[in-house]
Amino acid sequence: NAFTDMTMVVPDKVLSNDNILDVNKSLLNKLVEGGFIVNDTIDERDEFIKSALAIERNDTSFHLIINPTINCNFHCWYCYESHIASKMDNEMIERVRLLIDRIMNDGKSLTISFFGGEPMLYYNEVMMPILKHAYGKSSESKTTFSANMTSNGFLLSEERIKSMKMLNFTGAQITLDGDKDIHNSIRFRHKGDDTFTQIVNNIKLMVKDGMGVTLRINCSKDNMTSIIQIPSYFNELTPEEKKLIRVDLQIVWQDNNRKEIYGYMDNIIKAFSNEGIPSAKMDFRSFCYGDLRNSCMINYNGDIYKCTAVDFANTPRDGYLSTDGEIIWENDSLEKRMSSKFKNPGCRHCRIFPLCHGGCTKQSMMSTDYCMHNFDEEEKDSIVTNRILLNVTSC
CATH class of the missing domain: 3.20.20.70 (Aldolase class I)
Structure with missing residues (x-):
């Protein structure tokens, strides 16, 4: 999960049951806790932006x-x-x-x-x-x-x-x-x-x-x-x-x-x-x-x-x-630097948006059509799989 930065490993035999979430409440609860299952009314992009802005505007440090x-x-x-x-x-x-x-x-x-x-x-x-x-x-x-x-x-x-x-x-x-x-x-x-x-x-x-x-x-x-x-x-x-x-x-x-x-x-x-x-x-x-x-x-x-x-x-x-x-x-x-954050429309709809945080604000100040991965989907695939590997090996 790119938003919560959680990686969850589930054995194949567990997933072989189509009704697994109906009978395994423990698994269901873990998927909810990790953010893998969310309420339909939640906009995860907006939730990420809110959490990111709270970090970036933090006044305690x-x-x-x-x-x-x-x-x-x-x-x-x-x-x-x-x-x-x-x-x-x-x-x-x-x-x-x-x-x-x-x-x-x-x-x-x-x-x-x-x-x-x-x-x-x-x-x-x-x-x-x-x-x-x-x-x-x-x-x-x-x-x-x-x-x-x-x-x-x-x-x-x-x-x-x-x-x-x-x-x-x-x-x-x-x-x-x-x-x-x-x-x-x-x-x-x-x-x-x-x-x-x-x-x-x-x-x-x-x-x-x-x-x-x-x-x-x-x-x-x-x-x-x-x-x-x-x-x-x-x-x-x-x-x-x-x-x-x-x-x-x-x-x-x-x-x-x-x-x-x-x-x-x-x-x-x-x-x-x-x-x-x-x-x-x-x-x-x-x-x-x-x-x-x-x-x-x-x-x-x-x-x-x-x-x-x-x-x-x-x-x-x-x-x-x-x-x-x-x-x-x-x-x-x-203020120019701070207000440039999340202005790139392509970032808001990118699947790794919460991982790269919308890229470099210095670059986004100069262009609204910017991607630090050059819009390369294969490179994004590699970022996701490597993130999973990093999370698992760090446990």
Whole structure:
């Protein structure tokens, strides 16, 4: 059920009886509870939209994404960002502190996600001062606080992981681009670097310390076969530690071989599943941070964006952070983004509407005839079957 995200497995012999729901009230009740059987008067599309808007308009929490820098220590060929020398200065850190105070003084729970560039380039100068302030303010105001980051994982260490965990740091999204040889040819500081081994070891350190890792794997026609080797690098972990890793397979946006790559992903999912590591392709379990009213991204210079998927050096900002820590939205950018949700008529009648949530609002602002799956019904079939597999293996 795409709306309730429930998967129910019923043996064939049970379904062989045409009158099964008349005699098996337990099965009937479970089908009703899971949303598989609904009253004829219920419009499930409207019910989903209501529930989605309630989540997106939730005023009890705030998601703050921070770029300590847009510079990076790697040079990946597919990256869309302009990596320029940059660093959040002390004045801007103070503005961020004031914003954190505003959020928590309102009683909102706060999640901070560090982004970039590579956020850990300025671990001591930017990340830790912000983390320590947010953690302290959380204790003072008795509000909930947690933090995470999107990182290449190279600059992590056992000492840093333990320090971050003490400040309610819960995990990271870290990328691998294939097995050791392929990854090192793509993600490096200097030619010949073995970044793969260090990153894999750091991922192991995180999960051994109880932190979650979203292992993002960028797929292209050139690295598909090598990705199958990745699960073997984690075979020393315990079953409990492996469950702290969630694999997220994503197609590199420049690669036009989508159908071929998407078809091969099933082999990758099987390889990770056999190792006891949950895996999915294009997983839509959570709502996009960009669609939440109480969310924003602050660049190192105080410019505010609603979305991280931009070239910050060459994209007009959506607003800015004032000297007293207030978010100032420009050109009605927040309301334009929020009002674009669910405006695409094709989405409302799509069978996977509750799984992809109507796609990207940034794209739907530019076109009302947009589908993130290019209206490909076979790709939608694969999304449904993979979602079933993910739900079953996650039980």
